Amino acid sequence: MWRFLVVRTAQGIMTLLAVTLIIFIISRLTGDPVNFLMPQEATIEARNALREALGFNRPWIVQYGDFLGGVLVGDFGESISTQRPVSEMILQRLPATFQLGGAALLLALALGIPLGVYSGYWRDGVLDRLTRFFAVLGQSAPTFWVGIILVLVFSLQFNLLPTGGRGGIEHLILPAMTMAWASLAGVTRLMRSSLMENLESDYVTFCRIKGLSERMILWKHAFRNAFLPVLTFGGVLAANAVTGSVVTEAVFVWPGMGRLLIDAIDGRDFPVVQGIVIVYSAVYVACALAVDLLYAYLNPRLRAQ
Secondary structure: OHHHHHHHHHHHHHHHHHHHHHHHHHHHHOOOOHHHHOOOOOOHHHHHHHHHHHOOOOOHHHHHHHHHHHHHOOOOOEOOOOOOEHHHHHHHHHHHHHHHHHHHHHHHHHHHHHHHHHHHHOOOOHHHHHHHHHHHHHHHOOHHHHHHHHHHHHHHHOOOOOOOOOOOHHHHHHHHHHHHHHHHHHHHHHHHHHHHHHHOOHHHHHHHHHOOOHHHHHHHHHHHHHHHHHHHHHHHHHHHHHHOOHHHHHHOOOOOHHHHHHHHHHOOOHHHHHHHHHHHHHHHHHHHHHHHHHHHHHOHHHHOO
16 A cells, blocks of 8 residues: 555656646747737847846756746746736635636536436436437537537526626536536446446346345445446546636636636746646646545555555
């Protein structure tokens, strides 16, 4: 168990180090931020002076070393456009992103699991066909399209909910539904297929021969084993609840990290882009590690390592 934990933790650290190097290089290939901070009529001397003040005239390896040293102590530098600490800007936007992502994750699991169980056990019925149709539609439709359709129907057509912004619970409903749509479809389809596979297995046949009730077979045996793949997918959904809100926040003008990332990319604000991507990567690594630990706890062979 401890050996497994140490190996997974080391892999996570190496992944984060690789992410810092990749995002550092890619962000600097998008263009010179000095061109966005100064007017077109600015002289070359003024541009070089600003570039030197920001430290962009130094070799990339030196800039990366300073950046990595700051990351290790939680310092992502200062925003080029606002001169505010990047960590402060991220912490200011995190609550909004967690609120939206948490609501979407809860909605996807609360609806997806029972729909998948019903669709997998009572297959080929009317509800099963409707569930499969909406699941395929949910995984095919782009997020921005789903958000626009919801706004057109519930905000503009019936005037039931606000079109965007953050406020009361009424502001959260449409963005959460938009984010949860694809996740709900994935949970439903995975729960359905996993349950059907377990219901057709030999141990379920043996349980029926023993005379166990269908209710006990479904919930005590088949569901518990069918839920394991959903558990793994749940780790991905938990990470995506934080990192996958960029499009949704743009559509609904939700003041989270996704909106901040879009503004930073538009303004070539390197420190902000780097800080947000590293936070996103850390969330993914943490969720993957949590899923690995749960599997190690549930799998006796891994616990013995």
